[in-house]
Amino acid sequence: MPKKNKKSHSLLKKIVLSFLSAIVLLAACVWLAFQLSPRPFVMLLNAIPQEHPKQPKDFQTVLAKTNSLKNITYLTGKKTGKLQMDIYYPKKQTIQGTIIWFHGGGFIGGDKAMLDYWGPSLASQGYSFVSLNYSTAPYFHYPVPLRQADAAYRFLESQTGVNQVINLKNIIIGGDSAGAQIASQYAAIQTNSKLARQMHMKQLIKPSAIKAALLFCGPYDLKSLSENMPASFRKYVNDIGWAYIGQKNWQRSAAARQASTVDFVTKKYPATFLTDGNTASFETHARKMIQVLRRKNIYHESLFFPKSQYGKVNHEYQLDLNTANGQRCLHRAIHFLKKVVH
Numbered sequence: 001m002p003k004k005n006k007k008s009h010s011l012l013k014k015i016v017l018s019f020l021s022a023i024v025l026l027a028a029c030v031w032l033a034f035q036l037s038p039r040p041f042v043m044l045l046n047a048i049p050q051e052h053p054k055q056p057k058d059f060q061t062v063l064a065k066t067n068s069l070k071n072i073t074y075l076t077g078k079k080t081g082k083l084q085m086d087i088y089y090p091k092k093q094t095i096q097g098t099i100i101w102f103h104g105g106g107f108i109g110g111d112k113a114m115l116d117y118w119g120p121s122l123a124s125q126g127y128s129f130v131s132l133n134y135s136t137a138p139y140f141h142y143p144v145p146l147r148q149a150d151a152a153y154r155f156l157e158s159q160t161g162v163n164q165v166i167n168l169k170n171i172i173i174g175g176d177s178a179g180a181q182i183a184s185q186y187a188a189i190q191t192n193s194k195l196a197r198q199m200h201m202k203q204l205i206k207p208s209a210i211k212a213a214l215l216f217c218g219p220y221d222l223k224s225l226s227e228n229m230p231a232s233f234r235k236y237v238n239d240i241g242w243a244y245i246g247q248k249n250w251q252r253s254a255a256a257r258q259a260s261t262v263d264f265v266t267k268k269y270p271a272t273f274l275t276d277g278n279t280a281s282f283e284t285h286a287r288k289m290i291q292v293l294r295r296k297n298i299y300h301e302s303l304f305f306p307k308s309q310y311g312k313v314n315h316e317y318q319l320d321l322n323t324a325n326g327q328r329c330l331h332r333a334i335h336f337l338k339k340v341v342h
Helices: 003-036 039-046 059-064 118-123 144-159 178-191 193-198 231-245 254-258 283-295 324-340
Strands: 066-077 081-090 097-102 127-132 171-176 210-216 271-275 300-303
Touching: 039 231, 059 066, 059 118, 066 118, 066 144, 081 118, 081 144, 097 118, 097 144, 097 178, 118 127, 118 324, 127 144, 144 178, 171 178, 178 193, 178 210, 193 254, 210 324, 231 254, 271 283, 271 324, 283 300, 300 324
Parallel strands: 097 127, 097 171, 171 210, 210 271, 271 300
Antiparallel strands: 066 081, 081 127
């Protein structure tokens, strides 16, 4: 082989090897980044466009019966910035109670605007509906959202003398997906002094004032969250837990035990309405919660969807009020509240 061709071949070989080495190094760095922190995975998830609920049919009828106060700041901090709430309330009816709601988003995202249709729909039935934003992982860890719930409650408490759309004598605590976990635990903190002491939190709300809990599609046994799951979904759950709790092996942490509401339900826990889909969700957690409520003799209702009858019903199905199942959930929730809120 001529010397010139040998040199060209050698140079090409070096370029190819350098290129392959760079790819291997980059892959190793990416792999290492995903092993050392949940942030890359969370950033990847949050980069995926989220589908927002569509406006329900005949929603203008609901809007005609309600008013709203949007983007009310309830807490300001250097790190958190402004945390805000939206309040929906009926125009003419007496406020039967106030629903405090935690939106879903896997502890890493979501927004109070996800309840732009559910909020007015429940408000039109005689309730004020408070949809909260709270700080999310991985930039804020457990139990930050629960402490911010305290700040939201104190803010609402300070407004009752001026703003008559709030009725804190009859409180309903609710949430969907990750927000349902937060809601369930916040209700437990108010009704279980042992849990409140463990978390170094005060019980701001008298148990007698909490008339109900509405828990949609949430996990209520966090310590066992990644058990009995497909490997592909387990990676997702493990990294989300890592982001929220702040520990890689979070399943064995004290925080995960505290966040397992099924272990902290007392006889003072409020009447509860639970629902979940049957696909890619947490139906087993809802059923476990029902078993606990039954043992404690706490009034509860539930809505589930056997696949043989309904086919696949996905996680957060209830947000789509254009579907029969979404409407079914709404009507069941309204019927439940009429029974337990006096």
